[in-house]
Amino acid sequence: MYNVWLRNFLFFRKTFMVSLFWTTLEPLMFLGAFGFGFGHYISSIEGMSFLQFYFAGLLCTTSMMVAYFEATYPNYTKMTHQKTYAAMLLTPVSTQQIFFGEMLWAATKGFLGVLGVFLISSLFGLFNPNFFVVAPILFLLSLVFASFGMIMISIAKNYDSFVFSTSGVIVPLSMISGTYFSLEEIPYYLKTVAYIFPLAHAVRLVRTVLYRELGLFDLVHIAVLLAYLVIFSMIGQRLFTKKLVN
Amino acid sequence: MSLALNAIGLKKNYEGIPVVNGISFDIKPGECVGILGPNGAGKTTTIKMIYGQVIPTAGELLVLGLNTKKDITQIRSRIGVVPQEDCLDTDFSALENLLLFARYHNMDSDLAHAQAEHLLAEMKLSEFKHKQVEALSGGMKRRLAIARALIHKPQFILMDEPTTGLDPQARLWIWNYFERLKANNTTLVLTTHYMEEAERLCDRIIMIDHGVILDQGTAKELIERHIGLEVIELSVGSEKGYWLSKVEQAGLKFQEYEEKLFIFFETSELKQSFIGNIQNTHYYVRSANLNDVFLKLAGYQIREKS
Incomplete structure (x- = not known):
């Protein structure tokens, strides 16, 4: 598993500037436009400034987006055109090791994106020591969406298939999970829908750890993320193996 | 002496259609065996079953005394495979490709470097070792794929159409290299369309079509028997x-x-x-x-x- 992760890290070393651009600079542009720009017109939301409110959401969407995209497009290329996995399977590396190695790498990349956003936004006054507490939660969130991405590559027919998961799941989740607006102020049934999915739990938890008092009930959010991770990994690993060895 | 490979009633169906239909054959250690057949005969499927990328629908397959159903990881650590499509990692250079493979085989780093440099020299690729794989010619990529299969010094090598698409010079060079491997007592199994290749290299030829073995023997035996x-x-x-x-x-x-x-x-x-x-x-x-x-x-x- 480590060797699969390492293969990606070695490639990342060659191309990190491109990676840095989309994993870190893109979220920072959102932070500029929404946090600093749009947020200027809102006095407070859930007892905090809109910038703080949005920053917590942005860390989570960055973690989700980067891990998901890293697990889908490049991995689908490795699975099909590049035949990287077929080559790995000529060696003692197993499909499970490839699956978890890739998942771990996509989550690492997601976390690197989060770290980049945190470090740069700290320069603009958003430094928060509790970041070191939310870091494992954000990594867990990256793992959840990396495993979701791995499921998608295992069932995709071509690159167009990812339009369904991106436009049908990832983008809507980034909108409805309490990133831009408070889930406390929307109708109950809409709130329930938002909390069916993992992102809302992560956003809520990260925001609480960064700016509020942590309660015992907040552990439920971690349990939900872990449950998603276990279920997605189990399903993904089976589908992935079936796709590569038949 | 135990067999290098023992296939008994090997069968593979795709959507109910048999691609390999109950074939049985043995390969002795140090033997060079060619699997010959037209397109769609079941050659590649047979080879893929040996290295575990295709799971047999029925039958037993023992490689170096190990069962492909249970011990595929161990089998893969002891065999070298040159697949039909080179499957080289295009994100890396020639040398990096070999070093990555050595890692997948859990080789010690110093040993991996030494073996990679040795194989690059042997394959006449030393001066191109830092070139990205995409920049190499077809013949060079093939030689690199062969080097990659040899990185962990296997005694059993599988090659699926190793010289398809190569020019006569590249083919001749590869044939000579295979003869050296044979002299080293390496077990070789190859599929090919080229009769000259099979006649020249193989101690024994297994002719298959529609997933069944039509006949097997030395080239001389087959020619005398049928022609x-x-x-x-x-x-x-x-x-x-x-x-x-x-x-x-x-x-x-x-x-x-x-x-x-x-x-x-x-x-x-x-x-x-x-x-x-x-x-x-x-x-x-x-x-x-x-x-x-x-x-x-x-x-x-x-x-x-x-």
């Missing part, structure tokens, strides 16, 4: 009926192909006496070869790749 010593290619044109009756009367083995008859002779005397009958018809005499056996067993019709 004989010499062949006359007779351009019969519109007189096919006349010549067919002549050949049948003489009790000779033959094959029809469009406006030609391939007539097979077991002795030179038989051939000479038949030539005495030919007056105004164009003919061509040549030695019988493995190609004749292949065409006779697999048929003359063109197979498109599916």
Whole structure:
């Protein structure tokens, strides 16, 4: 598993500037436009400034987006055109090791994106020591969406298939999970829908750890993320193996 | 001595259609065996079952005494595979490709470097070692794929059409290299379309088509059994009926192909006496070869790749 992760890290070393651009600079542009720009017109939301409110959401969407995209497009290329996995399977590396190695790498990349956003936004006054507490939660969130991405590559027919998961799941989740607006102020049934999915739990938890008092009930959010991770990994690993060895 | 490979009733169905249909064969250590067959015969599927990328529908397959169902990881650590498509990692250079593979084999880093440099030199790739894989020619990529299969010094090597698409010089170089591996007592299993390749390299040839073994033996045995010593290619044109009756009367083995008859002779005397009958018809005499056996067993019709 480590060797699969390492293969990606070695490639990342060659191309990190491109990676840095989309994993870190893109979220920072959102932070500029929404946090600093749009947020200027809102006095407070859930007892905090809109910038703080949005920053917590942005860390989570960055973690989700980067891990998901890293697990889908490049991995689908490795699975099909590049035949990287077929080559790995000529060696003692197993499909499970490839699956978890890739998942771990996509989550690492997601976390690197989060770290980049945190470090740069700290320069603009958003430094928060509790970041070191939310870091494992954000990594867990990256793992959840990396495993979701791995499921998608295992069932995709071509690159167009990812339009369904991106436009049908990832983008809507980034909108409805309490990133831009408070889930406390929307109708109950809409709130329930938002909390069916993992992102809302992560956003809520990260925001609480960064700016509020942590309660015992907040552990439920971690349990939900872990449950998603276990279920997605189990399903993904089976589908992935079936796709590569038949 | 235990067998390098033992396949018993090996079967693979895709959506209920058999691609490999219950084949059984053995390979001894140090033997070079060629699996020959037209497109879609089941060669690649058979090879993929040996290294575990295809799971057999039925049958037993033991590689180096290990069962592919249970011990595929161990098998893969002891065999080298050159797949039909090179599957080189295009994100990396030639040297990095070898080092990555060494890592996948859990090799010690110093040993991996030494072995990679040695193989690059052996494959005449040293000066291109820092080139990205995409920048290499077809022949170089193939040599790199062979080097990659040898990185962990396996004693059993599988090669799926190792010289397809290469120019004659590259092919000759690879043949010579395989002969060196053979001299080193390495077990080699290769699939090929090239009869010359099989005749030249293989101690034994297994001919398969439609997922079954048509025959197996040395090239000499197969040629003698199915063809004989010499062949006359007779351009019969519109007189096919006349010549067919002549050949049948003489009790000779033959094959029809469009406006030609391939007539097979077991002795030179038989051939000479038949030539005495030919007056105004164009003919061509040549030695019988493995190609004749292949065409006779697999048929003359063109197979498109599916």
